[in-house]
Amino acid sequence: MTASITDVARAAGVSASTVSRALRGRPGVSDEVRAQITAVAAELGYTASRSASSLASGRTFTVGVIAPYVGRWFFGTVLDAAEKVFSAAGYDLLLYNLGTPEARKRFFAKLPLRKRVDAVLSLLIPDEQEAAALRSLGVPLATTVGGAREGFTAVGIDDHAGATGAVRHLVNLGHRRIGMISGASEPLHWTTPVQRRQAYLDVLADAGIAHDPALEVDGGYTVEGGERAMTELLAASRPPTAVFAQSDEMAMGALRVLRRHRLAVPDDVSVVGFDDHELAEVIGLTTVAQPVAGQGAEAARLLLDRLDRPDAEPPRRVQMPIRLVLRETTAPPNPRGPQ
Template sequence: MTASINDVAQAVGVSASTVSRALRGRPGVSDEVRDRIAAVAAQLGYTASRSASSLASGRTYTIGVLVPYVGRWFFGTVLDAAEKVFSTAGYDVLLYNLGSPETRKRFFTKLPVRKRVDAVLSLLIPDDDESAALRSLGVPLATTVGGTRPGFTVVGIDDRAGTESAVRHLVNLGHRRIGMISGASGPLHWTTPIERRNAYLDVLAEAGIEHDAALEADGDYTVEGGERAMTELLAASRPPTAVFAQSDEMAMGALRALRRHRLKAPDDVSVVGFDDHELADVVGLTTVAQPVAEQGAEAARLLLRQLDEPGAEPPRHVQMPIRLVLRETTAPPRPRGPQ
């Protein structure tokens, strides 16, 4: 007959929940007791099962993850890093792809994660009603997008500072016609495009450069969108000598558009991206590097810490470092008449 968790607990003289914590490497068990439990479990031939652990701890050992796009690089990278941390700790991931307004509305109306997950990692920005719905679950909540909000641990970057460093770099090189490829049509309630646009406008004003609306184009945060946006900028009556793209994927699309117009970066147009995508170095892209994978991993670690230490006050915001990485796509503008 196969030994149960209760058999191990009775043999050691501890509770079943203590056995579960000890065998899963959870805190709250002394080394001496943990070693004794491991020895008895081995002697009895007991192997911890997910169902037994769940019964003993009251947990599902499942983390809910909400994403607006599964196939896009940023979200996929965050998700992959977070899943590795959860998996190592013995947790499964229950993924909800909420890319359409209908799917999103249905999710927040029914809240199918209730009683099915121990915590939620949201890679989308919930509005006030959606935030309240998630808080009603009574589980730890974390996100890697947007600013501070009640009930959530936010792991992110300073979008404003990153954009300022990119645009100031172009200004310092001598550019005065500086365009921007943004992502106005990004996920619902996504604040990143707004923060980066405001920083772009502030740096232009700081440098005494008048804003020209014709030098802005929506690139949809995709390579294809970036190509369309750069083509639009090149068609302006006075095209830019430099472009800041709010993501590396849009910047790569912009570089492709330049090639198709028989132009080069930085000889004809300087280009700066944002992210330090895994291919940014391959194409020589100057960019603002952010630790995308580490944001997902850190958010996952903080959620697990809240589960293991329910009485501890979780951090409201963790800001990750960013830096400007200079490569081959930026240079001073070539003399070619008024800019």
Template sequence: MPSIRDVAKRARVSTATASRALRGLPSVTAETRARVERVAAELDYVIPFNASSLASGRTNSVGIVVPFVSRWFFGTVIAGAEAVLREAGLDLVVYGVPDAAGRARFFDRMPVRRRVDALLVLSLPLTAAEAGALRALRVPVVLVGSTAEGIPSVRIDDFAAATRAVRHLTELGHRRIGLIGESDPPPHGFTTPGLRRNGYLHALADAGIEPEPGLEAAGGFTAAAGETAMERLLAQPDPPSAVFAMSDEMAFGALRALRRARVAVPDEVSVIGFDDHELAAALDLSTIAQPVADQGDRAARLLLDQLRRQAPAADVVLPVELVHRGTTGPAPAAR
């Protein structure tokens, strides 16, 4: 097995310089670092974990705390972050907190202590105690999809995005607009459903439409629950002519329910989702496209900037885009 001395000798630098270059430490020129990294790659040299940790005080790992590992949104964010971290030579350690008990256990025990160099937290609105526990780790922390004082974040403007989706429907002449959202209260105290519902209500108010509680149904952010929610909306005495689903997966379920009920889309009912899921285009679903993988990418880069002390903490709000496809059209009355 090649040693750090072999790398140093071939790169024509001291052993100490080779070690600093490979561990990303300062006081090494860019030219020297590139030469050492090239030689290390040629020799298939990898820094021993224990030696690297003892020398630098680092674990070369980044932790990510996520409520639902198997869901498309979270998996896509993780994939975006992992690509950046892998390129930087860092490993990703995933901590799932799928329920209240798991979340409480995580923040009580803080299993990431001394095991990671930085931490990403996905879509979990933090309590004051949880935020304090993360600050006490004294490692860089970045939030995705939520905010907390003193902790940098990457997110979208869910309120404005939902407003834009529903405004698309009102501009098409729809007056009876249903909402497929989340249960109340939402799991984990998620703030995204509330922000998107407020956007829905705001767009209705802008159009002079009085909201109707009977036109709202919980879809649980899954296709199966979205299908059930659409069935409940169709069972109303006066069903909606359009529906805003807070996620594409719920919209997929809604489209299935409409197809089973032989309701034409968009001639009888229009449907717009949220996310631009990888299957949205295949189903010709109108949606709000948010940069899901880019949120993981940007969050990982914020962590790297902090680890390298290259930039101050930031709060990044990424743009969204309305994608008009075949599931939304003029209201039947307007047509």
């Protein structure tokens, strides 16, 4: 006869709920008791049944994830880190990639997550109508991009402070012609490009540098977009001596174009990015480091905590640390070049 969870509980001298928490890696069980239960379960040949656990707890052991661009490095890194945390706790992911306005509209019209998930992790910023639809699910909600929405726990960084540090670094080096590769074409309600652009404008104003619209170009947060933007900046009547790219991927595209034009970095043009991409150190890119994977993992842990402690008051926002990492792509402007 197959051993049941009751058999394991009786043999270990604990309750069935303690056995369930221990074998699913949930908190509230000491390491000693967890090890004892695991040993007893192995001895009895007990394997936890997902369907039985679901019936007993009323849970699906599934977390819904909605994302705008699964194929992009930032979102993929956040998702990978979150999945590892959820998987270790015995949860599966149900992923919806809402990469087009049509897909997004269709998703929120049908809301296929209803009764299928225990929590939702959003990698996009919903508008008020979309946020209300997600709140109607009656499950814990978290996001890792932009500002918080009512009912959501937001895990993120201070984008304005990060971009301020990047642009101020260029100003302190002596640059006065500072271009910016931005992400103006990114999805509605994503506040990151807006906050980073505002920081750029604020630093220029504080330094008494007039804003030149010709030095601000949309790069779409991709390597290819960064290439196009850098090409446009170089075609300006007075090209920049330094460039702030709102993402490392756009900075990589900019570096590729500068190399193609036989311009030396940082002797001819300085470049600073944002993110600390896994390849940033390899190419010596000065950048603002943010814990991308850490945000995904933290959001996952917060959702699991809310599932275990539904009556506890969740944090509205968790702010992760950032820092400016100085490498080889920034230096004072070349005195023989244009200022």
